[in-house]
Amino acid sequence: MQAATDEAGRVFREAWIAGVRKNFPGEPKPGYVTPWDNTPDWERQAAAVKLVFEAELTTGVLTEVSLQAGLDNDKLSEVAGKPLPPGALLLEDMGFLSGDRLQHYIDQGVYVVTRIPAWTAVFAETGKRIDLVKELRKAKGWRYERPVLILHKHKVSVRLLAVRVPDAEVRQRQDRVRREAKQRGRPVSQKKLDLCAWNILVTNAPASLLGAEQACVVRRVRWQIELVFKVFKSEGQIDQTRSQQRWRVLCELYAKLLGMVVPQWVLLASGYVMLQHSARRAARRVRKQAFQVLAGLSRLETLVREVGRLAVKLQRYCRICRRKSAPSTLDRLSDLDPEFDQLEAAAWR
Numbered sequence: 001m002q003a004a005t006d007e008a009g010r011v012f013r014e015a016w017i018a019g020v021r022k023n024f025p026g027e028p029k030p031g032y033v034t035p036w037d038n039t040p041d042w043e044r045q046a047a048a049v050k051l052v053f054e055a056e057l058t059t060g061v062l063t064e065v066s067l068q069a070g071l072d073n074d075k076l077s078e079v080a081g082k083p084l085p086p087g088a089l090l091l092e093d094m095g096f097l098s099g100d101r102l103q104h105y106i107d108q109g110v111y112v113v114t115r116i117p118a119w120t121a122v123f124a125e126t127g128k129r130i131d132l133v134k135e136l137r138k139a140k141g142w143r144y145e146r147p148v149l150i151l152h153k154h155k156v157s158v159r160l161l162a163v164r165v166p167d168a169e170v171r172q173r174q175d176r177v178r179r180e181a182k183q184r185g186r187p188v189s190q191k192k193l194d195l196c197a198w199n200i201l202v203t204n205a206p207a208s209l210l211g212a213e214q215a216c217v218v219r220r221v222r223w224q225i226e227l228v229f230k231v232f233k234s235e236g237q238i239d240q241t242r243s244q245q246r247w248r249v250l251c252e253l254y255a256k257l258l259g260m261v262v263p264q265w266v267l268l269a270s271g272y273v274m275l276q277h278s279a280r281r282a283a284r285r286v287r288k289q290a291f292q293v294l295a296g297l298s299r300l301e302t303l304v305r306e307v308g309r310l311a312v313k314l315q316r317y318c319r320i321c322r323r324k325s326a327p328s329t330l331d332r333l334s335d336l337d338p339e340f341d342q343l344e345a346a347a348w349r
Contacts, residue, residue, distance in 0.1 A: 013035075014246050015246030015247060015249060015250055017033045017035075018246065020033055021033065049067055049068070049253065050067070050068050050072065050074075050077075051065065051066075051067060051229070051232075051238075051257075052064075052065070052066045052067075052068065052074060052077040052078075052079045052080075053065055053079070053225055053228060053229075054079045054082065055224070055225055055228065055274070057091075057221055057224055057225075057274055057275065058273070058274070058275065059268070059273060059274065060264075060267070060268060060272055060273055060274030060275075060277075061268060062228070062261065062264060064078065064079045064082060065257070065261065066078045066079055067253075073095070074093065074095035074096045075095075075096055075098055075101065080096055080101065081101075083108065084105065084108060084110045085110075086108060086109030086110065087109060087110075087111070088110050088111070089110075089111045089112075089113065089205075089218070090105060090110055090111065090112045090113070090114075091113055091114070091218065091219065091221060091222040092112075092114055092222070093114075093115075093222070094114055094115040094116060094117055096114070097114060097116060097117070097120075098151075099150075099151040099153055099154025099156055100154065102114075102151075102154070102156050102158075103154055103156050106156070106204045111203065111204060111205040111209070111210070112202075112203060112204055112205075113201055113202075113203045113205070113210070113215055113218055113219055114201065114202060114203075115199075115200060115201055115202075115219075116150065116200060116201075116202055118189060118191050118192040118195050120150055120151065121150065121151055121152045122148050122149075122150055122160065123148060123149040123150070123155060124148065124149070125147055125148070125149065125157075127149070127155075130148065132191075132195065132200075133191055133194045133195065136162055136195075136197075136198055139162070142163060142164045143161070143162065143163045143164070143212045143213070144160070144161075144162040144163075144198075144212075145159065145160065145161055145162070145207070145211075145212050146159070146160055147159055147160075148160045148202075150202060157204070158202040158203060158204050159202065159203055159204070159205070159206075159207065160200070160201075160202055161200070161201045161202070161203065161211075161212040161215050161216075162198045162199065162200045162201075162212070163198065163199045163212055163213070163216050164197060164198060164199075165196075165197060165198065165199055170196050170197045173196035174193050174196045177192055177193060177196060199216055199219075201215050201216070201219060203215055214336055217332045217333065217335075217336055218333075218336075220329055220332065221275075221329055221333070223329070224274055224275065224279075224329065227279050227280075228279060230279075230280070231260075231279045231280050231283050232257075232260050234280065235260070235280065235283045235284065235287070236256050236257075236259055236260040237256065238253060238256045238257060238260070241253075260283075263283065263286045263287065263290070266286055266293055266307065266310065267282050267283075267286055267310075267314070269307050270286075270307050270308075270310040270311040270314055271311045271314060271315070272314060272318075275320075275328075275329055275330040275333070276319060276320060276330060277314055277318045277319055277320060278318050278319075278320055281317060281318040282314060282318045285310065285313055285314065285317060285318060286310060289306065289309070289310055289313075292306045292309075293306050293307070293310070
């Protein structure tokens with residue numbers, strides 16, 4: 001969550017510092033209690049609070065929601081250490097990447113698909129360091145695959161999958177990298193600019209289960225969690241506050257989160273499926289019917305009737321239609337695996 005104004009970020013930062021000094025023993029690290037006026041501009045943009053979600057994407061269930069300081073590493077969140085069942089497919093942001101976590105999930109039998117930062121050390125199976133930029137320049141065709149070891153300390157065994165991107169997209173990525181570097185007051189890494197020409201993923205899934213093209217399609221599924229953030233901001237306005245009181249800002253944030261999570265439960269009871277329905281249209285639909293649902297809390301029969309009405313409206317107004325010109329995530333997944341067509345059929349039962 002980014003504060004809507006500079007003052008809102010200041011208020012939350014002060015609330016965070018007060019909480020750290022009150023609840024944690026000893027002297028905290030300087031970065032945890034740096035005053036707002038002493039933080040650089042790029043740091044202020046992330047100095048409020050960070051929301052970390054875990055979602056089961058075939059159903060839309062938010063299995064975990066946690067809050068942490070905006071400058072804390074993603075790996076410190078409660079979600080980061082949660083065990084998963086064998087055979088699960090984990091799609092996560094590269095901010096969670098660490099050798100310990102990656103090896104831990106591999107040992108559990110979990111399949112992981114993730115991007116890697118430009119600084120990631122990549123080694124051949126013999127242990128020799130690979131210059132990834134030079135290696136990709138030699139690649140012929142639109143994709144590149146090979147088994148590698150990544151990260152200095154752990155040398156985790158994975159498959160490297162790289163797919164070329166169109167020139168127009170390369171230029172857009174490089175412009176974005178330059179803007180971000182300028183905001184942070186840092187020089188642009190030439191290696192990072194060169195790697196903008198490729199979608200680079202690593203996975204422990206065998207080639208028989210997940211090829212390069214399939215991995216890129218599956219990776220797009222992670223965008224669904226970004227849509228949840230967008231809905232929380234646009235419909236729930238969780239990134240906005242008019243208060244100048246630190247504890248009121250925190251209370252307002254928790255209240256708004258509840259105001260978004262509870263309707264999500266109602267939607268799930270009505271047959272909402274993340275890949276099948278528009279998150280924004282569904283959120284607006286449940287908000288329009290909120291008073292009727294609340295009135296049904298006193299009688300089970302009334303509640304069942306209102307949830308049933310919402311289910312009908314979800315199928316009528318919120319379904320994502322199949323389209324050939326601009327395929328949806330479900331369209332792309334269905335082309336890879338016909339079992340996803342059953343997910344669409346289930347929405348009509």
